[in-house]
Amino acid sequence: MIKQYFADLHIHVGMSESGKWIKIPTSRRLTVREILKEAANRKGMNIVGIVDALSPLVLADIKRLTEEGLLTAVNGGGYIYKEKTLLILGAEIETREPGGGLAHTLVFVPDIQTMAAFSAYMSQFIRNISLSSQNAHMPLQQLVNIASNFDALIIPAHVFTPHKSVYGVCCERLAHILSDKEMGQLAAIELGLSADSDMADRIGELAGYTFITNSDAHSLDKIAREYNIFALYELSFKEVAWALSRTAGREVKGNYGLNPRLGKYHRTFCTGCGFIDTGGLMEHCCPECNSNSLVKGVFDRVNEIADYPEPHHPLHRPHYFYQIPLEFIPGLGKKIKDKLLDEFETEMNIVHYASHTELTKVAGTKIADFIMSARAGTAAIAAGGGGTYGRLLKI
Ligand SMILES: [Zn+2]
């Protein structure tokens, strides 16, 4: 029987259990073990993708967890944590186009052995294979061809962000940097925090792809700030792959993402004075300080390269739900969050299922009102930009 699973496929490891940094700056608590604990027990995620498994240090930690019996290999690929959450092994890799544009891509493989082989192969191109999201000194095209030899799911990451992404800085069309065959080898497209499917479906070449929405968490509390609902028969890497290719009834049923207006790169901003251009007027220089060091907002970039003025959703496209993580709810600090978790077990239960009455009992009317309006998609939002997140306005 098809069941629904919550999935966040882009989570970073900060440190190995041997105490070596994988990604700086992150928290010392951000080990594979702690990520699994937080994602499975508190967030309520059923599928978790860890994207620093190219690092032999991370891979060694994952191997140790299997030896301890905390993780068990699944037949169709991936590892089950405590009989409830599937871990899939991924790598976030940076590529460079001949024009200099950098992009991040997620590469997922079925098991430790395959990731070890992929990592060993990539280590001839990557200077420090132990660190997160390293540059592979090759264009995306080459990475796609290499990863395809490793049974990999290849997914361009946060595709519109202004610093490191395919549409942000590498190209206006994937077809300009990949052949038809290589485009067919991409398993999905990750939208990123400042974009939604309305924005992405203004680009015609994306119609055939499944979109995914992930947290790109660099800390435990950010896990599941974006996530997906996958419809699968059971938890395995193979089922996840089928959902992305929409095979045999498996599919991504829903995308849960930040309202793009809450993203920190929504609108173009000036790095000179911090001016955020909410009118979309700024082209070459800042009207406030005349500086020309502008960072193009995702919204403005999509407008610039779109095929259509309005989204053209293909039939298979699921609904994109604007999700407001608990951390954005004014007045919801650590104490109240812990109380809510004591009562409802996971954030998914708080965000999706707890009733207004139940929430009020634990957290008071004001916070209950916010959670309900966030769930209904009616919360008012001030747009983000300039590297600062947008925020919720009072109801
Ligand atoms: Zn990235």
Ligand SMILES: [Zn+2]
């Ligand atoms: Zn990342």
